[in-house]
Amino acid sequence: MDVFIVSDVGGTQIRVAAYAVDSLELVNQKKIPTKSKNQLPIERLISLIKEVNADSSIKAIALAVAGYLDSDAGIVIEAPNIRGWNNYPLKDLLNNEFSVPIFMGNDANLAALAEWKFGAGIGHSNLLYLTVSTGIGGGAIVNNQLLLGAKGLGGEFGHTTVLPDGPLCGCGKHGHIEAISSGTGILKYVQEQISQGKSSSLSALEKISGKDISQAARQGDSLAIEVYQRAGFFLGIALANFVHILNPSIIIFGGGVASSAGDLIFESMRNSLQNSIISPAYLDNLSITNSRLGDEVGLKGALALLVTQFSPNLIEQI
Numbered sequence: 001m002d003v004f005i006v007s008d009v010g011g012t013q014i015r016v017a018a019y020a021v022d023s024l025e026l027v028n029q030k031k032i033p034t035k036s037k038n039q040l041p042i043e044r045l046i047s048l049i050k051e052v053n054a055d056s057s058i059k060a061i062a063l064a065v066a067g068y069l070d071s072d073a074g075i076v077i078e079a080p081n082i083r084g085w086n087n088y089p090l091k092d093l094l095n096n097e098f099s100v101p102i103f104m105g106n107d108a109n110l111a112a113l114a115e116w117k118f119g120a121g122i123g124h125s126n127l128l129y130l131t132v133s134t135g136i137g138g139g140a141i142v143n144n145q146l147l148l149g150a151k152g153l154g155g156e157f158g159h160t161t162v163l164p165d166g167p168l169c170g171c172g173k174h175g176h177i178e179a180i181s182s183g184t185g186i187l188k189y190v191q192e193q194i195s196q197g198k199s200s201s202l203s204a205l206e207k208i209s210g211k212d213i214s215q216a217a218r219q220g221d222s223l224a225i226e227v228y229q230r231a232g233f234f235l236g237i238a239l240a241n242f243v244h245i246l247n248p249s250i251i252i253f254g255g256g257v258a259s260s261a262g263d264l265i266f267e268s269m270r271n272s273l274q275n276s277i278i279s280p281a282y283l284d285n286l287s288i289t290n291s292r293l294g295d296e297v298g299l300k301g302a303l304a305l306l307v308t309q310f311s312p313n314l315i316e317q318i
Helices: 041-053 090-095 107-118 177-181 183-195 210-218 222-246 256-261 263-276 294-310
Strands: 002-009 013-020 026-033 057-065 068-070 075-078 086-088 102-106 127-132 136-142 250-254 287-290
Touching: 002 041, 002 294, 013 041, 013 294, 026 041, 041 090, 057 090, 057 107, 057 294, 068 102, 075 090, 090 102, 102 107, 102 294, 107 127, 107 136, 107 250, 107 294, 127 222, 127 256, 136 177, 136 222, 177 183, 177 222, 183 210, 183 222, 183 256, 210 222, 210 256, 210 263, 222 250, 222 263, 250 256, 256 263
Parallel strands: 002 057, 057 102, 127 250, 250 287
Antiparallel strands: 002 013, 013 026, 068 075, 075 086, 127 136
8 A cells, every 4th residue: 555654743742644645544643752761753753654654655754843944955943842853854864764755844834734625724715823832833825825935934923023022932032922822821921920929719729730720710710811811912913913914714723722711812812803903804704713633733734735745636646
């Protein structure tokens, strides 16, 4: 059997799946922790590809990688959560083991591609995907093309400045939407407010989690409600900027915060978006919805990358 191998390479887990070339049906899928005392992440990735592939013939490999990439050169410029992956020649290292075409892309960009090809964005020519989780990532489809930029570095929506001199982002800059509305930003704000004497039921907890904050908000805790309203307010401002630039027909949200917080953050976001938009025309027939692909979005994004590379006559061009 001829298969496509796709992988979602994150700081916590490596997922690998094999899809039949002729039908795009799932053949095999496995996941392992990215880090190990005895193996480097690249060794674990190669080993898992071989394990998932079994006796099939690999026709191409595609990877969704959490980091900044030069996709054309096949280099990971920086993967913040994978130690040593700075200016890392991932494509060349894989080519040493597998003599097949290898493609790679940023995981959030490929998530947008996945939702467009296989998920909530089917039928849309202009789409914005945002994942609100530990950080905030995103990707966009513009006129049926994935927005990449000159070196494939486009689509870093989470690093849009919405509050100059605001909280420090994980990237080292201040005031990015990721620093305010991500799970990390929400938790930091709650911790800071409690340390400054703000009253909250959360102050009784030894260690606060995102789940604790959402539960407290639903139970009426004023600080928990405030932090989600704040996150939604600034997310709405950022969203207005994105809508002004991209004019999408659908915005798709993924990620843990988006799914767990839901209306706690989205009601404030929608109000802020409406107040920040320059014309109601931008909101006409604009759909705002949740991801349909869930945890599979990275693998499906890598598969979508292969499909777009080999389209329109997928099989004939292999």
